[in-house]
Amino acid sequence: MAEIETLVTEIARKAREASRKLTSLSTEVKNRVLLETARRLREEKAFLQAENEKDLAYAREKGLSAALIDRLTLSDKVIEGMARGLEEVAALPDPVGEVVKMWRRPNGLWVGRMRIPLGVIAMIYESRPNVTIDAAGLCFKSGNAVILRGGSEAINSNLALARIFQEALRSSGAPEEAVQVIPTTDRAAVNVLLTLDEYIDLIIPRGGEGLIRFVTENSRIPVLKHFKGVCHVYVDKFADLEMARRIAVNAKVQRPGVCNAMETLLVHREVAEKFLPVVAEDFKAHGVELRGCPETRKLVSWAKEATEEDWDAEYLDLILAVRVVPSMDEALDHIARYGSNHTETIVTEDYHRAMRFLKEVDASVVMVNASTRFNDGGELGLGAEIGISTTKLHAYGPMALEELTAMKFIVFGEGQIRE
Amino acid sequence: MAEIETLVTEIARKAREASRKLTSLSTEVKNRVLLETARRLREEKAFLQAENEKDLAYAREKGLSAALIDRLTLSDKVIEGMARGLEEVAALPDPVGEVVKMWRRPNGLWVGRMRIPLGVIAMIYESRPNVTIDAAGLCFKSGNAVILRGGSEAINSNLALARIFQEALRSSGAPEEAVQVIPTTDRAAVNVLLTLDEYIDLIIPRGGEGLIRFVTENSRIPVLKHFKGVCHVYVDKFADLEMARRIAVNAKVQRPGVCNAMETLLVHREVAEKFLPVVAEDFKAHGVELRGCPETRKLVSWAKEATEEDWDAEYLDLILAVRVVPSMDEALDHIARYGSNHTETIVTEDYHRAMRFLKEVDASVVMVNASTRFNDGGELGLGAEIGISTTKLHAYGPMALEELTAMKFIVFGEGQIRE
Numbered sequence: 109m110a111e112i113e114t115l116v117t118e119i120a121r122k123a124r125e126a127s128r129k130l131t132s133l134s135t136e137v138k139n140r141v142l143l144e145t146a147r148r149l150r151e152e153k154a155f156l157q158a159e160n161e162k163d164l165a166y167a168r169e170k171g172l173s174a175a176l177i178d179r180l181t182l183s184d185k186v187i188e189g190m191a192r193g194l195e196e197v198a199a200l201p202d203p204v205g206e207v208v209k210m211w212r213r214p215n216g217l218w219v220g221r222m223r224i225p226l227g228v229i230a231m232i233y234e235s236r237p238n239v240t241i242d243a244a245g246l247c248f249k250s251g252n253a254v255i256l257r258g259g260s261e262a263i264n265s266n267l268a269l270a271r272i273f274q275e276a277l278r279s280s281g282a283p284e285e286a287v288q289v290i291p292t293t294d295r296a297a298v299n300v301l302l303t304l305d306e307y308i309d310l311i312i313p314r315g316g317e318g319l320i321r322f323v324t325e326n327s328r329i330p331v332l333k334h335f336k337g338v339c340h341v342y343v344d345k346f347a348d349l350e351m352a353r354r355i356a357v358n359a360k361v362q363r364p365g366v367c368n369a370m371e372t373l374l375v376h377r378e379v380a381e382k383f384l385p386v387v388a389e390d391f392k393a394h395g396v397e398l399r400g401c402p403e404t405r406k407l408v409s410w411a412k413e414a415t416e417e418d419w420d421a422e423y424l425d426l427i428l429a430v431r432v433v434p435s436m437d438e439a440l441d442h443i444a445r446y447g448s449n450h451t452e453t454i455v456t457e458d459y460h461r462a463m464r465f466l467k468e469v470d471a472s473v474v475m476v477n478a479s480t481r482f483n484d485g486g487e488l489g490l491g492a493e494i495g496i497s498t499t500k501l502h503a504y505g506p507m508a509l510e511e512l513t514a515m516k517f518i519v520f521g522e523g524q525i526r527e
Numbered sequence: 528m529a530e531i532e533t534l535v536t537e538i539a540r541k542a543r544e545a546s547r548k549l550t551s552l553s554t555e556v557k558n559r560v561l562l563e564t565a566r567r568l569r570e571e572k573a574f575l576q577a578e579n580e581k582d583l584a585y586a587r588e589k590g591l592s593a594a595l596i597d598r599l600t601l602s603d604k605v606i607e608g609m610a611r612g613l614e615e616v617a618a619l620p621d622p623v624g625e626v627v628k629m630w631r632r633p634n635g636l637w638v639g640r641m642r643i644p645l646g647v648i649a650m651i652y653e654s655r656p657n658v659t660i661d662a663a664g665l666c667f668k669s670g671n672a673v674i675l676r677g678g679s680e681a682i683n684s685n686l687a688l689a690r691i692f693q694e695a696l697r698s699s700g701a702p703e704e705a706v707q708v709i710p711t712t713d714r715a716a717v718n719v720l721l722t723l724d725e726y727i728d729l730i731i732p733r734g735g736e737g738l739i740r741f742v743t744e745n746s747r748i749p750v751l752k753h754f755k756g757v758c759h760v761y762v763d764k765f766a767d768l769e770m771a772r773r774i775a776v777n778a779k780v781q782r783p784g785v786c787n788a789m790e791t792l793l794v795h796r797e798v799a800e801k802f803l804p805v806v807a808e809d810f811k812a813h814g815v816e817l818r819g820c821p822e823t824r825k826l827v828s829w830a831k832e833a834t835e836e837d838w839d840a841e842y843l844d845l846i847l848a849v850r851v852v853p854s855m856d857e858a859l860d861h862i863a864r865y866g867s868n869h870t871e872t873i874v875t876e877d878y879h880r881a882m883r884f885l886k887e888v889d890a891s892v893v894m895v896n897a898s899t900r901f902n903d904g905g906e907l908g909l910g911a912e913i914g915i916s917t918t919k920l921h922a923y924g925p926m927a928l929e930e931l932t933a934m935k936f937i938v939f940g941e942g943q944i945r946e
Contacts, residue, residue: 358944478940500933502921514919521897525777
């Protein structure tokens with residue numbers, strides 16, 4: 109334990125040192141590093157895949173599931189995806205140094221707010237090794253040093269990826285310690301990380317609810333967290349039912365295993381009879397299991413019975429809870445009670461109801477007449493994302509480059525003093 | 528303990544309920560409540576002062592210092608100050624509902640970012656009872672419910688102030704539980720508050736470093752913290768020395784007991800001989816004790832010797848540490864090492880040095896040619912402040928109405944689905 113503590117503390121201390129240098133790195137140098145890393149990822153594919161093979165061999169030996177092994181694999185496609193991702197981040201505007209606004213005070217002081225890096229960010233994540241490069245790219249572009257702690261099953265892959273990033277840093281004269289992977293799979297390393305508030309400014313956990321709760325409860329450092337996505341589509345009595353059908357199906361089946369997929373469908377009683385039997389056929393065709401309230405089951409005989417747990421469930425699967433509500437108020441109450449502040453959609457043609465939904469629903473992304481699947485940094489136009497925050501401090505919703513910065517005040521004076 | 532837990536949890540639960548109603552309260556109603564509270568504070572002065580007298584009697588009995596008793600007193604002037612403060616907050620723009628920006632995606636989606644309240648804020652503070660009204664006013668205007676936990680020596684005053692605010696809430700049809708004071712002085716109440724992350728979104732501690740550390744280390748809820756203000760004025764070799772003198776004196780003596788007062792003066796070696804003996808006379812005239820580095824003491828014979836602790840010290844008193852630095856780099860290193868990320872000023876006539884200081888110094892407010900005393904919400908034009916954050920997550924620097932909000936994404940669609 110003492111050894112791990114020394115190791116991790118030393119990494120964090122170096123990250124802090126590097127972060128001070130990053131503050132004044134030009135956009136040009138940062139972009140050069142990102143493009144150079146992309147180039148080297150492609151060039152050193154053989155090396156990466158050989159290191160990855162060590163992790164895969166161990167995973168197979170341990171009998172990990174095919175799905176997990178798939179996520180762990182650095183295929184040609186995954187490597188190309190990481191390289192392209194870095195090129196896209198290089199093309200995004202640099203948030204650092206942006207003066208968001210500036211105003212003049214009666215005494216002549218000019219006051220502005222300037223974006224600056226947060227400092228040192230620690231990412232704690234699970235299996236996919238591509239997160240190593242995606243997170244490092246975003247943190248670096250926004251001027252932050254990053255400490256990466258991936259899943260133990262990907263340790264060789266992660267170290268190899270970081271090495272490539274560090275070579276690009278070195279060759280551009282940027283501090284190598286801007287990107288570091290914790291070189292041990294010992295779990296104690298996470299506990300140490302969470303106490304180093306002297307060196308680390310932010311922790312971003314990415315993974316299952318268990319990981320996120322553990323980090324939140326044990327961290328002394330602020331945590332940006334994404335709990336779960338229990339997303340609703342509410343089909344209002346004034347909905348265009350054809351549109352509602354398209355949106356509901358897309359929200360559920362286009363990619364059911366992700367956090368912005370719909371988990372519960374709410375249908376206004378006045379349109380339930382017309383809407384539910386039809387959309388149920390769509391769901392059946394896509395192999396979706398329905399779990400309905402009593403009214404739903406009257407209209408869709410094959411739906412299973414929903415229990416209280418179903419309203420809370422994040423299935424991440426081809427399962428959908430369905431509830432008929434007597435009024436929009438009840439839809440709003442249901443969402444306030446069971447929603448996870450992630451993504452909520454109303455389908456309606458009524459202006460006032462659309463506006464009310466937008467204003468009153470408390471979720472990181474609130475939509476009218478669009479699929480919940482659009483809650484994504486890329487889809488919303490932020491360029492890339494490092495996660496989705498479902499709590500309101502610092503960031504709410506998809507977090508991209510801007511969310512990895514803070515704003516300091518700058519003041520231009522001419523000798524003003526306070527009377 | 529179980530009783531306290533039930534009491535505090537119930538308060539927090541009610542605050543959460545109230546916060547949902549506050550989201551859709553119109554600006555008009557909010558301002559009416561603020562103005563009505565101001566009116567009642569003036570009208571019920573006798574009641575307030577009678578309740579305050581209970582606290583004062585107890586304080587005298589316990590032998591509290593005159594300074595503490597002064598801070599505890601609800602004088603006519605303090606009451607008028609609270610009432611005016613509320614009127615000023617009523618006059619500020621309502622941040623809630625502001626759509627900060629909006630853009631259109633290639634698929635026609637309109638995406639915007641809208642300010643919303645954070646939810647429930649708990650303030651934990653020490654003696655001054657006027658914080659009760661100041662904090663309640665800002666939280667309420669920004670649509671947040673607030674739970675107030677003041678010093679035990681002010682309990683009767685705080686309860687009386689909250690009662691007046693609640694009467695104004697009730698008479699305007701707003702939820703009374705928007706403003707609640709914890710009605711016990713039991714210390715266990717704070718420990719309970721810090722665990723209620725289900726109901727409370729943000730903790731703001733205001734007080735000594737001990738209180739803030741305790742809250743930070745024990746809270747499961749995000750904390751906006753203001754540690755200490757070790758603020759520097761760096762007098763560059765290209766400074767206008769007359770201006771430097773004015774700024775240095777103002778920064779130290781205009782109000783030495785506050786966090787944005789200067790604690791250490793850094794002087795470039797090339798101007799030390801000309802500047803220090805002169806400014807030292809100013810400080811002497813104001814009764815300031817100087818603690819200098821060896822070079823300073825060669826120039827100012829009566830300065831005491833500074834030790835390592837002096838560079839870290841937040842004196843909050845008529846004491847000043849003084850150091851001669853051989854270069855701007857060393858001034859920057861000194862600030863990076865000993866500064867508290869609060870307020871830093873350079874005095875210089877050199878354009879490049881001014882810009883470098885603004886860019887490189889990591890502090891919530893970085894200034895050129897102005898007194899550190901301007902780090903204040905009112906002085907910087909934010910209208911009012913609830914504290915000054917010296918950490919970068921969520922807010923950095925003075926926190927006013929905007930900092931008490933989050934931004935959600937709103938999306939206007941026309942049936943878009945994700946391909």
